[in-house]
Each structure stands twice: as structure tokens, then as C-alpha cells.
């Protein structure tokens with residue numbers, strides 16, 4: 001059995017929790033559903049630990065990889081002239097990544113690096129040939145026939161990372177891959193694509209950040225595979241098991257290290273959940289949109305917090321602002337009083353503490369969801385007969401750069 005399947009089993013078992021929307025925290029009685037029921041007790045934590053242990057075992061350490069590669073390329077010092085004028089985060093990321101790119105070039109004999117979505121250029125150790133044109137599942141601009149290339153991408157959003165894994169495998173000239181994925185919520189999953197237009201898929205996943213003109217130009221030559229490409233899962237092992245993670249769980253995975261929430265962000269989650277409860281009780285027609293999705297109220301928490309300091313008054317102001325935004329005609333003083341009473345009723349109980357606890361458990365889940373997404377690409381590279389070596393590496397300190405995992409492969 002593929003050991004990574006324990007990650008899938010975990011995400012399957014707790015998929016409902018991983019995809020729960022905190023806006024339903026009160027209305028859906030999450031205290032009962034997830035806490036009092038014992039669903040997220042010792043067994044949940046034991047499984048989280050087992051998943052973490054597995055990933056630690058499966059990740060390759062940079063030092064070990066460098067030994068294997070007999071590498072002499074070193075991590076750039078922060079004051080190296082090559083990176084010192086960059087913002088701290090970028091300088092750090094490039095320092096950590098560029099020596100590995102140089103290693104892969106050295107070991108494969110490639111002198112051509114294709115850096116996708118390069119921004120300022122990922123590598124300073126080797127000459128980079130940046131790619132300006134749009135990458136599609138059927139086309140990698142920058143490939144020169146017969147010339148060995150290493151394919152590089154730092155923080156490629158959603159499906160773009162999956163496309164690069166796919167292209168690296170099928171294009172002969174690509175002899176190495178160094179890739180740091182990000183924005184997992186943009187990954188496409190088969191179960192979520194029904195009914196979406198072609199352009200939606202293309203612009204949210206593969207061409208995120210590109211201009212409309214760039215997308216339109218590439219559309220002209222676009223072939224069928226661009227419509228059919230599914231970013232997650234990619235590996236046979238997970239595809240054969242019909243793995244589904246879900247959009248909200250992928251969104252959680254994006255924040256796995258940086259979700260330490262301040263009191264004010266917890267309070268904003270609490271207010272939004274209370275607003276839903278309030279709307280369901282008094283104005284149910286305004287609680288969800290025509291597609292049954294929760295209405296968007298924008299950044300009204302910050303506005304309410306600016307005007308009022310007392311929690312009850314702040315929530316009344318919040319409801320007033322929501323009423324304006326949702327164009328609810330008759331939220332008068334009487335309703336605002338009811339809103340205030342609702343806040344007091346729920347804060348007097350255990351609710352706010354429950355919310356804090358559930359957010360903590362969501363953080364634990366988030367890490368495993370991120371591991372699952374990483375494991376899928378590790379499996380995909382491993383399944384390919386092309387690569388002499390493929391590995392997943394934690395390349396960054398997540399405190400410095402939260403999307404911290406690198407996928408590396410070479411012939």
C-alpha cells in the first residue's frame with residue numbers, strides 16, 4: 001500500500017470539517033457537531049500526528065540532497081550583492097532556491113533555465129532565460145529543440161504548478177524541475193468544474209495574474225487539453241482512489257502556517273457567524289444569494305471596530321453596515337437591539353471559546369490538507385519513469401515564507 005494513502009484517509013474522514021464554512025459556526029451548531037460530539041478528540045489528534053510523522057519521513061533534507069549531488073553551490077548570504085537589494089522575503093527565497101537550481105543544472109548538464117512567472121528572476125547562480133509568454137498544458141514557451149533545459153517556478157499558483165509537472169514529464173528537453181507551488185485554492189478539481197465556463201477555469205488556475213490580452217492571445221491556439229486539464233489530483237494513486245479534497249479545504253491548506261489568528265480576526269469570524277444567525281432569524285431572504293451561497297458583506301468588521309469599542313455596540317454597528325450593504329430596507333433600532341441581545345446571549349455562553357478551539361483544530365487540519373496536495377505531486381513525479389530522482393523538500397522556513405515546499409526532479 002502507498003503510505004501516502006493515510007493522508008487521503010484522513011482528509012476523507014474529516015472532509016466535512018475541512019470544508020465547513022465558519023459563517024455557519026452558530027447557525028450550524030458547530031459546538032455540538034464538532035466539539036461535543038467528540039469527533040475531533042484524541043483520535044483526530046493521533047491521526048494528525050501520524051500524518052505529520054509520515055511526511056517528515058518522506059521529505060528529503062536539503063543537506064542529504066546536496067551530498068547526493070556532490071554539490072559545491074552554496075546558499076547565498078543575505079548580504080550577497082546578488083540579493084541584497086531585494087525585499088527581505090524575496091531575497092531569502094531566492095537565496096534558498098538558486099543553489100538547488102544550479103545543482104540540478106550541474107548534475108544534468110543543462111545550461112538553459114526556463115523560469116515561469118519569473119517576476120524578477122528566481123535564480124542568481126545560473127543564467128536564467130525567463131519566459132514572457134503564457135504557459136499552457138500543451139505549450140511551454142522557451143524550449144529550444146535539442147537543448148537541455150531545467151524548468152523552474154517559484155510560487156506558481158494553483159493549476160500552473162500542476163501544468164509544469166505535467167510539461168516537465170512530457171517534454172524531452174526538460175531534464176530537471178525545481179518548483180514551489182502556492183495558491184492551492186486555485187487548483188481545479190473535477191468535482192467542482194461542472195458548469196464552469198472554459199475561460200473561468202483558464203483564468204483562475206493556469207493564467208492567474210496575467211493580463212486579459214495575454215490570455216486572449218494564447219486562447220487563439222488553445223487545444224482541447226487546456227479544457228480537460230485537471231490540476232488535482234495528478235497522481236495515479238490518488239486518481240484511482242477518486243480523491244476529493246474540496247475548495248474550502250484547499251483554501252485552508254493555503255494558510256497552514258500563517259493562520260495564527262489574532263483576537264480581532266477571531267472576533268470578525270464570530271461576528272460574521274452571528275450575522276448569519278441574525279439574518280436567518282429576521283431576514284432569511286437576505287442571508288444567501290440566488291445560488292444559495294452566503295452573501296458577501298465586505299470588510300465591515302474593521303469599519304465597525306473603528307467606530308465602536310464596546311462589543312455590543314460594535315456588533316450593532318456591524319449589523320447596520322451589513323444592512324446597508326445588503327440593501328435590507330428595514331433594519332431599524334428595534335432590530336439593532338435584537339442584534340445586540342443576540343451577541344450578549346452567545347458571548348455569555350461558551351460560544352466564543354468554542355470558536356477559538358475550532359479555529360485551532362482547523363489549523364491542524366490545514367497542515368494535513370497541504371501535505372496531501374504536496375504528496376500528490378510527489379507521487380506524480382515518482383510514478384514517472386523519466387526521473388532518476390524526484391523529491392519533496394521543505395525549502396523555506398514557513399515563518400519567512402509560508403508556502404515552503406519545493407518539488408525537485410532530475411534525469
Ligand SMILES: C[S@@+](CC[C@H](N)C(=O)[O-])C[C@H]1O[C@@H](n2cnc3c(N)ncnc32)[C@H](O)[C@@H]1O
Pocket residue numbers: 116117118119120122132133134135136153154155156157160205206207208209210
Ligand atoms: C505568484 S506569482 C510569482 C512570481 C515570482 N516567481 C515570484 O516569486 O515573485 C506567479 C506568476 O506566474 C505568472 N503566470 C500565471 N500563469 C501563467 C502562465 N500560464 N504562463 C506564464 N506565467 C504565468 C503570473 O503572471 C505571476 O507573475
